[in-house]
Amino acid sequence: MNIARFDLEFWLNPLDSVAKYNFGSSCCKPVTVSEMLELTGTDREEFFKEIENMSLHYGWFEGMPRMKKAIADLYTDVVTPEMVLSVHGGTGANSIVCQALCGPGENVVCILPSYQQHYSIPEALGTEVRIYNCGEGEEYTVDLDKVRAMVDKDTKMICLTNPGNPTGYTFTKEELEELVDMAREADAYLLCDEIYRGLSKDYMWSAADLYEKAIVTSSTSKVFSSAGTRVGWIVTRDLSIKEDLMNLRSFNSICEGPINELIAAIILESKDVFYERNRKIVEEARNVFHDWIKTQPHLRLACESAGPTSYVYYDFDIPAQEFAEDLLAKKNVLVCQGGVFQQEKSFRIGYGFGDVEYFKEGLALLGEYIKELE
Numbered sequence: 437m438n439i440a441r442f443d444l445e446f447w448l449n450p451l452d453s454v455a456k457y458n459f460g461s462s463c464c465k466p467v468t469v470s471e472m473l474e475l476t477g478t479d480r481e482e483f484f485k486e487i488e489n490m491s492l493h494y495g496w497f498e499g500m501p502r503m504k505k506a507i508a509d510l511y512t513d514v515v516t517p518e519m520v521l522s523v524h525g526g527t528g529a530n531s532i533v534c535q536a537l538c539g540p541g542e543n544v545v546c547i548l549p550s551y552q553q554h555y556s557i558p559e560a561l562g563t564e565v566r567i568y569n570c571g572e573g574e575e576y577t578v579d580l581d582k583v584r585a586m587v588d589k590d591t592k593m594i595c596l597t598n599p600g601n602p603t604g605y606t607f608t609k610e611e612l613e614e615l616v617d618m619a620r621e622a623d624a625y626l627l628c629d630e631i632y633r634g635l636s637k638d639y640m641w642s643a644a645d646l647y648e649k650a651i652v653t654s655s656t657s658k659v660f661s662s663a664g665t666r667v668g669w670i671v672t673r674d675l676s677i678k679e680d681l682m683n684l685r686s687f688n689s690i691c692e693g694p695i696n697e698l699i700a701a702i703i704l705e706s707k708d709v710f711y712e713r714n715r716k717i718v719e720e721a722r723n724v725f726h727d728w729i730k731t732q733p734h735l736r737l738a739c740e741s742a743g744p745t746s747y748v749y750y751d752f753d754i755p756a757q758e759f760a761e762d763l764l765a766k767k768n769v770l771v772c773q774g775g776v777f778q779q780e781k782s783f784r785i786g787y788g789f790g791d792v793e794y795f796k797e798g799l800a801l802l803g804e805y806i807k808e809l810e
């Protein structure tokens with residue numbers, strides 16, 4: 437398969453353990469097993485007994501029933517457990533959907549900036565990729581008429597991430613309905629990566645709530661603080677594609693691990709505890725960040741964020757990669773450079789790690805670096 441290099445993963449992962457001030461990640465503070473048990477009020481003895489007695493044979497073909505029920509409960513009643521398929525991470529989910537549905541003679545319309553799987557996998561499979569980049573010209577705008585103009589009878593999917601990575605931008609219910617409307621007109625799927633969904637106080641609408649041909653991908657990695665479970669899922673209300681998805685998953689990983697699925701089930705059954713914990717962590721840090729950015733005349737927020745990251749433009753004439761690497765070398769601060777999101781003169785900053793003092797120290801160094809660029 438001739439596929440593009442996954443820029444974000446290749447650039448960020450090797451630097452992850454290097455930086456003293458690591459603002460590169462988009463996860464909310466991970467939990468230990470012990471914290472998970474405490475937060476969810478799980479009886480330790482029962483939990484470890486269940487694991488002790490668990491068979492280490494293959495797990496469930498479609499996913500652990502208890503976990504599938506907990507996943508279905510993340511959405512309104514239109515989503516039922518039979519629409520849920522357990523897969524290996526959010527990456528596994530996007531990968532399986534794109535591989536199962538894309539091929540030559542069709543097109544996908546991708547709203548950027550987003551996660552690279554949505555455009556690089558279809559492209560590698562010979563699908564025409566039509567890109568609407570909200571960050572074009574370094575001004576973040578969501579113009580759905582431009583998306584509509586790209587959709588036609590050969591459109592297989594419209595793809596987006598909501599809330600966004602890197603921006604945290606959240607499409608309103610009306611905007612989602614507009615996307616549903618254009619997808620429905622073209623009889624296309626709406627692939628929505630919702631891995632950052634859940635941190636706002638009000639219910640965040642899912643594409644799965646609103647459209648019979650929505651395909652939602654997600655995982656426990658971000659707002660559920662447990663990327664190490666590698667539990668992801670696909671929700672498809674259109675059951676006619678389920679077998680194709682299962683087939684791809686059989687080629688890819690057969691099934692997930694039962695211990696991981698048990699942990700994911702426990703976490704997802706306590707979704708509100710995780711939403712609340714991580715909302716608090718993220719809002720506190722975001723407020724610090726907003727106060728700080730007001731003191732920075734060279735920086736500009738792309739948009740309001742509802743996720744654990746914000747996206748920032750700077751006004752120096754320095755390529756994104758050079759800026760981030762120079763900042764890391766001189767100040768030991770890691771941000772994620774905009775080039776990996778097909779954006780220039782910009783970076784993503786993550787603040788879901790849950791340590792405001794550490795964040796303030798790193799921001800002070802970032803401020804120093806910017807001052808030195810003047």
Ligand SMILES: Cc1ncc(COP(=O)(O)O)c(C=O)c1O
Nearest residue numbers: 525526527551597601631655657
């Ligand atoms: C939008 C988006 N989708 C998927 C993933 C990968 O998810 P996972 O860790 O569950 O494989 C990420 C990770 O950064 C992401 O930002």
